[in-house]
Amino acid sequence: MKRSTPNAASFSRRNFLARTAAFGVAGFLGSATWPVSAADELVELPFANGRRELASNFPQKGPMILQRTRPPLLETPFEVFDQGVFTPNDRFYVRWHLPNIPTTIDPAKFRLKVHGRIRQPTALTLEELVRDFPPFEIAAVNQCSGNSRGLFSPRVTGAQWDNGAMGNALWRGVRLKELLDRAGVAPGAVQVRFKGLDTGVLPQTPNLMKSLSLDHARDGEVMIAYAMNGKPLPLLNGFPIRLVVPGWYATYWVKMLADIEVLDKPDDNYWMSKAYVIPDTPGANITPEQKDVKMVPINRMVPRSFFTNLKDGAHVRAAQPLQLRGIAFGGDTGVAKVLVSTDSGRSWQSARLGADPGKYSFRRWELLVRFASTGPQTLMVKAINTAGLAQPDRPNWNGSGFMRNVIESLAVQVS
Amino acid sequence: MRSTTYSALRIAIFLAGSLCGAQPLFAVNSPSSKEEGAGRSDPNWSKVTVELPASITLFPGGSAQSVANSQCLICHSAGMVLRQPARTQMQWTETINKMRSAYGAPIGAGQVDALAAYLTRVVSVDSSAQSASVWKKEEAENGKNDSVDGAAIFAGSCAVCHQAAGTGLPGVFPPLAGSSWVGGRDVTLVQILLHGVQGALTVNGKSYNSAMPAFGNQLSDAQIAAVLTYVRSQWGNKATAVNPSLVSTQRAATAARGGPWNGDIDLAR
Numbered sequence: 160m161k162r163s164t165p166n167a168a169s170f171s172r173r174n175f176l177a178r179t180a181a182f183g184v185a186g187f188l189g190s191a192t193w194p195v196s197a198a199d200e201l202v203e204l205p206f207a208n209g210r211r212e213l214a215s216n217f218p219q220k221g222p223m224i225l226q227r228t229r230p231p232l233l234e235t236p237f238e239v240f241d242q243g244v245f246t247p248n249d250r251f252y253v254r255w256h257l258p259n260i261p262t263t264i265d266p267a268k269f270r271l272k273v274h275g276r277i278r279q280p281t282a283l284t285l286e287e288l289v290r291d292f293p294p295f296e297i298a299a300v301n302q303c304s305g306n307s308r309g310l311f312s313p314r315v316t317g318a319q320w321d322n323g324a325m326g327n328a329l330w331r332g333v334r335l336k337e338l339l340d341r342a343g344v345a346p347g348a349v350q351v352r353f354k355g356l357d358t359g360v361l362p363q364t365p366n367l368m369k370s371l372s373l374d375h376a377r378d379g380e381v382m383i384a385y386a387m388n389g390k391p392l393p394l395l396n397g398f399p400i401r402l403v404v405p406g407w408y409a410t411y412w413v414k415m416l417a418d419i420e421v422l423d424k425p426d427d428n429y430w431m432s433k434a435y436v437i438p439d440t441p442g443a444n445i446t447p448e449q450k451d452v453k454m455v456p457i458n459r460m461v462p463r464s465f466f467t468n469l470k471d472g473a474h475v476r477a478a479q480p481l482q483l484r485g486i487a488f489g490g491d492t493g494v495a496k497v498l499v500s501t502d503s504g505r506s507w508q509s510a511r512l513g514a515d516p517g518k519y520s521f522r523r524w525e526l527l528v529r530f531a532s533t534g535p536q537t538l539m540v541k542a543i544n545t546a547g548l549a550q551p552d553r554p555n556w557n558g559s560g561f562m563r564n565v566i567e568s569l570a571v572q573v574s
Numbered sequence: 575m576r577s578t579t580y581s582a583l584r585i586a587i588f589l590a591g592s593l594c595g596a597q598p599l600f601a602v603n604s605p606s607s608k609e610e611g612a613g614r615s616d617p618n619w620s621k622v623t624v625e626l627p628a629s630i631t632l633f634p635g636g637s638a639q640s641v642a643n644s645q646c647l648i649c650h651s652a653g654m655v656l657r658q659p660a661r662t663q664m665q666w667t668e669t670i671n672k673m674r675s676a677y678g679a680p681i682g683a684g685q686v687d688a689l690a691a692y693l694t695r696v697v698s699v700d701s702s703a704q705s706a707s708v709w710k711k712e713e714a715e716n717g718k719n720d721s722v723d724g725a726a727i728f729a730g731s732c733a734v735c736h737q738a739a740g741t742g743l744p745g746v747f748p749p750l751a752g753s754s755w756v757g758g759r760d761v762t763l764v765q766i767l768l769h770g771v772q773g774a775l776t777v778n779g780k781s782y783n784s785a786m787p788a789f790g791n792q793l794s795d796a797q798i799a800a801v802l803t804y805v806r807s808q809w810g811n812k813a814t815a816v817n818p819s820l821v822s823t824q825r826a827a828t829a830a831r832g833g834p835w836n837g838d839i840d841l842a843r
Contacts, residue, residue, distance in 0.1 A: 208659055210702045218624035227654035228629035229823075258649055262626060266619035285619055314659035316669060360648050360827050363678020385617050394624050399617075429676060 202236070204321040205471060206309045219393035221249045226318050230255035230357075231395060235323040240486055241467035244513070244521040245298070246326035248388055253395045254303050254324065254409070256367050257357045261415065266399050271383075275352075275421035278343030285399055288385065291341075292333035295382055298520035299405040300327045300488045301412055304435060304457050308560030313447055315560040322465060327488070327521040330403045332384035336377040339421070344373065347423040351376040353402050353411075354418040369411045369435075370426035371404065380405045383416060405519040406491035408457050408561075410435045431456055436559075443562045444555035460490035461564045462550055464497050464524065464542035474572045477533045483510075484525040489544030490564075493518030496543045499526050503537040504552070504566070510540075518545070530573040538569045628760070628820040629653060638685070638692035645681045645689075646673075647819065648826045655693065657702040666690040666697075724804025727797055731789065732805075740809040747784055748777035751809035755841075760802065760816045762841055764824045767798050773837030788834060795821035 200213050202224055214225040217233060226232035233253040239246060270282040283291075303324035305317050318324070339351070352370040359366070375381060384392065384403045392398045397414030404411040410430075426432075436454040437443035442461065445452055464487035475481055487497045493515070498507040513523030530536060543549040554565040629651030633642040646655060661669075667690040673679040674686075681689065729738070732750075736742050740751035750756050755763065755777060770788035774781050789798065799818040806813035835841055 206659075207699045208657060208697075208702045210700070211657070214627070216627045218626065225653070226657065228627060228631075228651040230650065231626065232654070260626065263621070263623040265621045267621070285617075289617060316658055316661070316665070318654070319657050319659070359677065361678045361680070364649065365676070391617055391620075391622075394622055398622055399619070433676065 204309055204319070206314070206319070206321075209309065209319070209321075217253070217395065219249060220253070220395065221247075223250070223253070224321070224323060226320065230258045230260060232318050233395070234320055235326060237321070237323050237465075237467070237470075239323075240465065240521075241484070244327055244486060244516060244523055245329060245388055246521075248328070248390055248393050248396065251301075251326040251328065251387075251393070251396055252303070252324050254318070255357060255395070255414075257359045257364065259358045259360060260395075261356050262394070264394065264398055264415070269399055269417070271400065271417060271419065273338065273342045273419045273421075275419075276345040276348040276423045277339070277421050278345055279341075281342055283338075285385065288333060288338075288383065288400070292337045294331060295334045296329060296331045297380065297382065297403070297405055298327065298329050298516040299403060300325060300460070300519060300521055301403075301409045302326075302460060304408040304410050304561045305559065307563040310554070310563060311556060311560045312554070313556075315558055317560050327486075328387045329389065329516070330382065330384040331386040331389070332382050332400065332403070334379055335381045335383060335402075335419075336379050338383065338419070339377055342421075344377075344421055348373050348421045349424060350422040350426050352420045352422055352426050352428075353413040353416055354420070355397070355401075355413045355415040356417050357415060365429040367413070367430055368426070368428050369413055370422065370428075370431055371411060373421070375404075406459055408435075408460055410457060435561075437561050438557050442551060442555040442564070443557050445557055447556065447558075457561055460488075461562060462490045462494070462542040462544040462548055463488060463564045463567075464494075464540045464550065465567055466538065466540055466569055469538070469569055469571065471569050472571070473569070474574060475530065477530045477573045480527050480529050482525060482527055483538070484523065485540060486521045487512075487524055487540075487542040488521050489518065489542065489546075490548070491519075491544075491546075493545045494522045494542055495545045495547075497522075497524040498541045498543070499524075499528070500539040500541075501528050501530065501536060504539050507541070533573045536571050536573050538571060539566050541566045625759075628817060628823075631656070632819050632822070634696060636692045636696055638688040641681070641685050641689050642692060643819075643822055644826055645679060645685075647823045649673075649677065649679065652819075653702075656697060658697050660698050661694065663690045663694040666693045724800040724802075727793065727801040728804055731792070732801065735784075735786075740805070740811075742777075745780075746782070748775065748780070748782045750805050751811065753777055753811075756805055756811050757813045760806075760814065760820060761824060763802050763806075764798060764816065764821050765828065765835060766841070767793070767802065768821075768825055768828065769831055770834035771837055771841070772834045773839065775837040776842065783837075785834070790825065795819075795825060 202211050202213055203209055204211060212225045213222045215222045217223060217231060220233065222236065223233035224236055226234055231253050235246060235250050235252045239250045266285050269285055271288060272282045274280040306320055306324035307322050308315065308317050309319040309321055350370045350372055352368050354366060354368045357367060382403045383400050385400050387396065392401060400416050402413045402416050435457045437457045438445045439453040439455045464485060466483065466485045468484050483499060487494045497510040497512060499510050500507045508526060510524040510526040515522060541550045550564050550566045552566055555562060631652045633639050633652050667686060670681060670686050670689055674681050735747040736750050740749060742749035768788060768790035771786045774783050795818040798821045799816045802816040
């Protein structure tokens with residue numbers, strides 16, 4: 160069916176919201192951000208023009224914040240991140256650039272082409288991919304370059320995401336290195352380029368292609384995933400296979416991967432040279448007035464941390480223990496420390512870290528706190544990764560809205 | 575190979591169930607514990623078919639509305655634009671020119687200023703809400719009006735061949751009542767109306783070889799949507815409504831097409 164019937168859709172939304180609300184009461188949660196009106200299919204993201212529908216009519220997906228219908232941009236409602244460190248496949252965010260997305264994939268006919276500067280050009284079936292290479296698993300965060308773009312000030316164009324354009328999964332598949340070694344990389348190779356099955360409507364629209372250096376492609380971590388959290392990938396997350404580039408922004412994680420080309424010169428296609436470029440400055444941070452900045456392709460992620468059991472504007476009780484919890488990730492390496500402040504950043508306490516599924520994964524943190532006095536208070540959380548990189552005190556800015564990772568703050572009312 | 579079609583409803587029910595119960599601290603919702611065989615076994619490669627929802631949001635009224643609806647919607651739905659922050663006309667001009675140069679949007683140089691002025695006015699602090707309300711309003715109106723409009727268009731343009739009760743004429747004109755085409759993909763039906771069909775076409779197991787004219791030049795997007803919605807809800811047919819924005823998008827996407835579709839060869843897949 161094209162869309163679920165109104166009854167089915169509103170049933171599931173109501174159900175979802177009812178569950179969330181019930182959970183909220185139990186956990187002292189506020190409800191400042193949503194729902195916004197009697198029409199319970201709407202959510203209000205915390206920036207101007209932030210009203211969104213909660214859509215339940217996308218295939219293999221539960222309720223998602225609708226950023227764009229075609230091609231789909233679907234954001235994970237932030238409550239989902241409180242459920243655990245792995246983001247369920249049916250709530251994992253979705254981001255496509257080009258509108259012609261195959262809606263039928265027949266694995267029997269699917270081929271992964273490997274060609275270019277290699278000795279043995281080949282077209283692998285999925286069966287061969289699974290059978291001929293040892294399986295490899297890694298937990299890794301997939302985060303859109305523009306996650307949290309809606310929070311940029313001054314605002315910039317692009318998908319106006321809140322913080323939910325990210326997710327963490329256990330990816331299973333094969334190392335790209337094994338595939339390239341089998342095909343035999345020829346002398347003169349410098350980069351490896353990846354292309355999926357999605358295309359534009361207009362012939363002039365450039366196909367989405369992303370490239371990694373040969374060394375990076377062969378680092379033994381970059382992989383081709385055929386399973387996500389133990390299940391096939393949802394079609395909108397790249398079924399049947401997608402590239403996984405641990406620690407790097409999702410723009411490189413090409414979905415419905417069908418073509419791998421080994422290049423003998425650096426890729427200058429539109430998606431590498433014009434789109435997804437950042438100022439070559441610390442934190443990709445410039446001022447809106449700054450001109451003639453050297454730009455480079457976006458690359459490694461930076462550390463982030465979030466509260467998941469409290470929302471901005473929440474009401475909490477004084478003189479009673481309150482369990483704060485959330486998630487953190489280190490970017491391109493593990494989380495060393497998560498620090499929490501309950502006094503606007505004047506003092507910081509170390510949070511307890513949960514199980515470690517691997518250095519590229521989300522990690523849980525938790526901390527028991529008690530507010531001595533009543534009134535408004537600001538909570539903050541900051542991650543420091545194992546390379547010593549900490550989240551910055553002030554938000555970065557660039558014209559594309561990339562790489563936001565400022566320390567998160569929540570205003571709460573203590574009563 | 576088993577074919578799997580996912581329904582949003584089934585997934586919604588699964589999801590509602592999965593949200594029950596409190597979450598213990600540090601619960602790692604282990605990906606391998608959710609369903610049988612997860613994580614450790616080789617994938618079971620089943621064919622996957624999904625249907626993506628079509629946007630029914632159109633750009634609201636204004637001088638350059640038709641340019642926005644005919645050009646912007648070729649590649650993306652309107653909601654993305656209506657959810658942007660408020661911007662100056664100069665900023666919109668930059669964006670429109672990027673769409674033209676980077677992505678090949680066929681917006682004429684002479685249309686840029688009017689389109690930028692239109693977007694500057696339309697995209698505001700509450701246009702996302704407007705988009706949501708437009709969504710609901712259109713849905714309500716489609717439900718109310720289509721049977722009236724659609725029925726009239728059907729009687730005037732379709733019934734002469736397909737017959738008033740949608741039965742067609744055996745061996746000559748295919749039936750619409752109970753037709754798997756009518757109950758199938760809305761996009762295919764929109765394309766049939768826009769461009770017509772020639773050549774052998776199999777309907778419910780019987781082959782027809784008549785020519786259906788193109789209606790793309792005679793009927794508006796709203797009229798095509800209305801008559802298809804009517805046909806898909808009559809004589810026992812129970813398929814979803816067709817939205818004008820889908821027709822608009824499909825019309826734009828295949829604007830260059832010169833002739834009718836070639837029956838089963840082009841349409842059955």
